[in-house]
Amino acid sequence: MPMPPPPLTASRVSDVVAEALERRILDGTFPPGTRLPAERALALELGVSRTSLRQAIQTLVARHLLSTRHGGGHYVTDSLEAPFVNPWQEMLEGHPSLQVDMLEFRDMLDSRSAALAAERATPADLDRLDHAFAAMERAYEEDDLSRTIVTDVAFHQEIADCAHNVVIRQLTAGLMRVIHKHVSRNLSHLHQRPARWSLLRGQHRAIWQAIHEHDPAKAAAAARAHITFVQDSMAESARDEEYRLGVLRHKRMGTP
The missing domain is CATH 1.20.120.530 (GntR ligand-binding domain-like)
Structure with a gap:
């Protein structure tokens, strides 16, 4: 009998969320200059905690796909172009x-x-x-x-x-x-x-x-x-x- 897959850890959840956001950037759902939806709404849409979402966002910020503006949310950069x-x-x-x-x-x-x-x-x-x-x-x-x-x-x-x-x-x-x-x-x-x-x-x-x-x-x-x-x-x-x-x-x- 095959073993069930291991449960997703918090870090693995954030990786999955980062991949999902990256796909939306690549396919143009979130084009350069776009502000991401509010954290609460986006976390609810993706079915994850806000903590996991924030970790995912920081991953994409580190890769220069997103930028964070103080008090102004997160924006898609033009780093691909x-x-x-x-x-x-x-x-x-x-x-x-x-x-x-x-x-x-x-x-x-x-x-x-x-x-x-x-x-x-x-x-x-x-x-x-x-x-x-x-x-x-x-x-x-x-x-x-x-x-x-x-x-x-x-x-x-x-x-x-x-x-x-x-x-x-x-x-x-x-x-x-x-x-x-x-x-x-x-x-x-x-x-x-x-x-x-x-x-x-x-x-x-x-x-x-x-x-x-x-x-x-x-x-x-x-x-x-x-x-x-x-x-x-x-x-x-x-x-x-x-x-x-x-x-x-x-x-x-x-x-x-």
Whole structure:
């Protein structure tokens, strides 16, 4: 007759709780910057004592996944993203040619993310995706450029969340932070061109619709077409900027 498993000690309970909290951080239930629920409520939800919960929180604080603010609770850090984001942001600023490589990587990531989202999205996932899409549509309708930039990033992150792949989710979050300035610059460029601005809006709708139809191939193709459009737009923006700087140089030199 098999021996029953040994009872969980207080330290083992805290380890189990730490793993449960870590899973929620990884899967985006608690994204960076999120404040954890109050200890009493969270302990009740997890079915453990507040002592075990506090030990688990201290474990994650020691691993830099959580930070504690005096009198203000416990917050999820960006430690999973920062090691990827910080050096790449600096290199992208110093070497603009890296944008092409970043977009090639984003092409792979976004197309696979959209395909998995179409395959795996649950009704709850689709509700969140609909909310993100609706917020972006409102920004387009109101011609609010700054809000469009924010909701565009949020929409793509929601697609990554729908893929139910922790690595894709984290890489997408990090990548969008790395290229945020370039996304803003590109959207500002497109905003001045109504016909292309309308095309961009339609591309987002095509991705959203393909995921709703649970059609992975169609979702991947729509995402890939979107990134190709972005690549072309960024190249056009760079040419326009080069021309503008050339005109300024000629004016300073007094040449016609």
